[in-house]
Amino acid sequence: MSVFLDACFKRPVAHTPVWIMRQAGRYLPQYRAVREKVKFLELCKTPELAAEVTRQPVDILGVDAAILFSDILVVPEAMGMELILDDRGPQFPEPLRSSADVGKLLVPDPSEKLRFVADTIRLLRKDLRVPLIGFCGAPWTLAAYMIEGKTSRSFEKAKAALLGDESLADALLSKITDALIAYLNLQLEAGAQALQIFDSWAGALGPDDYARLGAPYVKRLISGLKRQSQPVIVFGVETGELLGQLAQTGADVVGVDWRVSLDEARKRTGPSVALQGNLDPAALFLPEDKLRPRVARVLEQAKAAGPGHIFNLGHGILPGTPVANVQALVRQVHGD
C-alpha cells in the first residue's frame, strides 16, 4: 500500500503524496558530505553510495517516494559517447555531427553497461520503506544533448539537424528509444516500482515539432515497457502547449511545471492521467508564512483538477534551498 502509487492511478488516498525532483542533491548537507569523497559520475556508478544518497531524503524530509540517484546522460555514455560531468555542466566532447556518427552508436546491453543502476535498485529494495522511482531522459532530450554536446539555451544545432533531415532524426531517435526500452526494462526487473521519463527540453520545441520529434518516441518507449503495475510519469518544463500530447503518450501521470495551474493543466490533459506538481522551486526560499499559502494554493488547484495528484515542485529543487522549508512543505502536504 502506498499513497504515491495509489495517486498515480487516481485511486483514493488518505493524504496527498509528495516527493521532490532532485530531492537527493546538493541542497542537503548529508549529500554534500558524500560528494566530497567522490565525483558525480563515480557516485552514480557506485551502488552503495548511490543507494545511500537515494535514501537520504526519505529520512530527512519524510517524502512518499524515493527516486534513484543517477543521471539521464549515462545512457548516451553507454551508447558509446564520452561523457564529462563537472562544474561546467555535462559535456560530450565529441557531439554527433553526421549520420555516420549516429550509425556508430550502440544499442547497449544495459545489464552489462548499466549494471550499476540495476545493482543500486536491488540494494535499495532491500530496505527502502517507500516506493522507488526509476528514470531516464526522453529520446528528444537525450538527442538534443548528444548533438549540442552540452546544455543549450536555443538548441539550434539539434533542431537544424533533426528538423532538417527526417531520416537522420528517425534513425537517431529510434536508436535512443530502443536503448531506453532495454534500460527501463532492466530497472523494472531490478525492482523499480515506478518510472519517470524526463523530457527536460520538451519545451524548446513548438507543438508541431514536438509532435514529430518528441511525443511519438515517448509513446513508443512506454509501449515497449514490460510493466506489471508500475506507473509511468512523464515530465518536462515549459510544456504548457504540450500537455495534451504528453497525456496521450500512454503515461499514467503528467508532470506540470509551475507556469500552468493544475486546474488549467487538467483542461489540456483530459481526465485520463494523474497530475504531478507544481510549486515554483523558488518559493522554497520564502519564509514559512509566505510559503504556506503557496503550498495551499497548489493543493486547492489540484483539488479543482480532480482525483490523482502527486505534490512536487514544478522543476528540480534549487541548490541553496533551506532544508527546513522543504520539511515544512512535506508536513503541510501531509496535513500534519
Next chain:
Amino acid sequence: MSVFLDACFKRPVAHTPVWIMRQAGRYLPQYRAVREKVKFLELCKTPELAAEVTRQPVDILGVDAAILFSDILVVPEAMGMELILDDRGPQFPEPLRSSADVGKLLVPDPSEKLRFVADTIRLLRKDLRVPLIGFCGAPWTLAAYMIEGKTSRSFEKAKAALLGDESLADALLSKITDALIAYLNLQLEAGAQALQIFDSWAGALGPDDYARLGAPYVKRLISGLKRQSQPVIVFGVETGELLGQLAQTGADVVGVDWRVSLDEARKRTGPSVALQGNLDPAALFLPEDKLRPRVARVLEQAKAAGPGHIFNLGHGILPGTPVANVQALVRQVHGD
C-alpha cells in the same frame, strides 16, 4: 503610411509587415565590423554608431521597421548601478540587497543621463525610411536583473526578495516604472514612432505572481506615456499563460514566443490587440526548402487569428544565423 504601423492598429495592409528582434546584431558581418572598433556599451552611447547599426538591417534585410540599437540595462545604470557588459553577459557587480539599496536608486532625468538615446533617435529620424521602434525593459525584468546581478535561470533571489516583501517590491517596481515613463517619453519626444516593452523574464513568473509583480507595472508604465499615435508592443518569452494579462496592459500589440501558435494566442489575448511573432529562431538554420513551409505556417496561423499581424521571430535572432535565410524570410512574408 507604413504597413508596420497600420498592422499595429489592425488596419488593412497590402502585405504582412516584418521585422526581427535583435535584427541589428552579431549575425551581421556589417555589425561585427563596427563592433571591432568599440565595446558594446560604448556603441550604445555613441549616437552616430548606434544609428549606423540600427540602419543596417533595413538595407540588408528589407524589413519594415527599425529598432533602436541599445540595451535595456542602460536604465538601471542611469539609476545609479554600475553595469558591466562583456562576454560573460551583463553584470551588476553590486546587485540590490536591501531596501536601503532601493532607497538609494535615482529616478534620473533621462534628458541628461540617457541623452545619447534621444540623440540617436533624432539622427535616425533624419533619413530612416521605415518607422523607428524605441524600447525599454519592463519593470519586473529590470528588477530581476538588478537583484540577481546577472542573468539567472531560476531567479530565486529576485523572487524571494519581491515575493517575500510586498512593500520592498512596490517601492522598487514603482521607482523603475517612474524612470521608464520618463525614459520612454524622452524617446517619443525625440521621434520614436513605436515602442516595445521587453518583459524578457515574464515567463519566469507563474500567472499569480505575474499579476502581482509584472502586469500592473507594465500597465502603469503604458498609461504614463505621452503618445500621439505611437503604438506600444509588449513582449516576453514563455508567456503562454500570461497572454491574457499582457493584452490587458493597454498595449496595442502583444508579442508571442514560438511555443504558442498565433491562433491559440488569439484565444488568450482576445480581439483587442494585434499579434507579433512567432517563428522559432532556430528555424533560420534550416535550408530554404525546410524554412519556407514553416514561414507559411506562421502566416496561416496568423490569418486564422484575424487582422493585426506583424511577422517576427518568437525570440531574438541567434548568433550564427545565415543572413541569406533572413533575407529569404523577408521576401516570403512580403509575398515577393
